[in-house]
Structure formats: structure tokens, C-alpha cells
Amino acid sequence: RPLVSVVIPNYNYGNSIGLCIDAALQQTYSPLEVIVVDDHSTDDSLNIARRRDVTVLQTPRNSGVAVARNTGAAAARGEILFFVDSDVALRPDAVEKAVDELLAHPEYGAVCGIYEDEPLIRDSIVEECRVLQAYCWRMDSLGTVSFLFSSLTAIPRKVFQEVGPFNPRLRQTEEVDYGERMSARYQIRVTPHVL
DSSP states (O other): OOOOEEEEEESSOTTHHHHHHHHHHHOSSEEEEEEEEEOOOOOSHHHHHHHHSSSEESSSOOOOOHHHHHHHHHHHOOOOOEEETTTTOOOTTTHHHHHHHHHOOOTTTEEEEOOSOOOOOOOOOOHHHHHHHHHHHHTTEEESSSSOOOOEEEHHHHHHHHHOOOOOSSSHHHHHHHHHHHHHEEEEEETOOOO
């Protein structure tokens, strides 16, 4: 089975980074490595990551999520890159289901998962509304899309190398840019099986 590199970009998510890393380490899939790329956090999230059995890297300066993802991808050894944001905790079978989809469908450039309808940490009504909106948006997007849900997505390394890195100049909408570039060559699938 192909080695999967779970790449977690992080900036000031001390409240959730531990849950995110622990969920990545508890996947049913093997072989797997976990790489956390800290984008110069000012909270305790870097120390939280360092207390776990993962590779921890730092960007040269605070540069945005695209640079953090690219840094992790460059250090990764896996044949499949699984990007997950630091405020997301994967279900135990998320990586396994994503790999199964990619292996069964070589025409897929990426398999994107969906959020559940409740937040990982219930700390405000705003967070609950944001998560519910993201859940509904992804449920409405099931199937083939032209954009990338980069907060929860698996990409074969060969596809990532062909499409190229995330645009480091974009601090927002980097996933839209990446999806447009990828969908010109490959299908991007959103599935409810990767949670």
C-alpha cells in the first residue's frame, strides 16, 4: 500500500491542533506519516505539536497556508499527500477511504472529504453556523467539482508534482486557484465517505 503523508498546516490553532494530530495518528490506514507545518504561530500550538510523535516544520516567516502546505509537501515521503487543516479531526477511516477512492479511480486528481455538521470544538454560535454552512456547501457539491476543498483532501504526489505547488502569493482562495489548475487535467471528487 502506498505511503500516505498527512500534511497539517497550522497558525494559532492551539485549541484544536492536538485533536487534529491525534486523529491523524489514529488512522486505520498504514503506512502513514504525519507532518505539521507551523506558520510562525504566536500561541502554544507549536509546543503542542512537538509533544507528539510527528515531524514538525516551520515556515521561514508567517507566509500563509499555501506556503505551509507546500513546505509539508516538499518534506513528505508519501506517494499520496493528504492535506488536513489544523482545526479538523479526521474520522479513523478517512485516509483509508480516500486512498481506496484514488486507487480505484486513476482519473481522479484529488478526493475531497466533507465536514460533519457539528464543530470539532463547540465554543461559539458563530463557529456552529460556519461549520453547518461548510457542511451544507460540501453536501451540495458531492461529485465532480472544479475547485478544491484543500482543508480535507488527498492528492497523489505525481498529480501534485504535475499541477505544481499551491500559489504562494495567495493567502486566500489558494484552493480555488489550485482547483482550476487541477480540473483542467484531472477530476476532483467530493465524497461523503471521507469525513
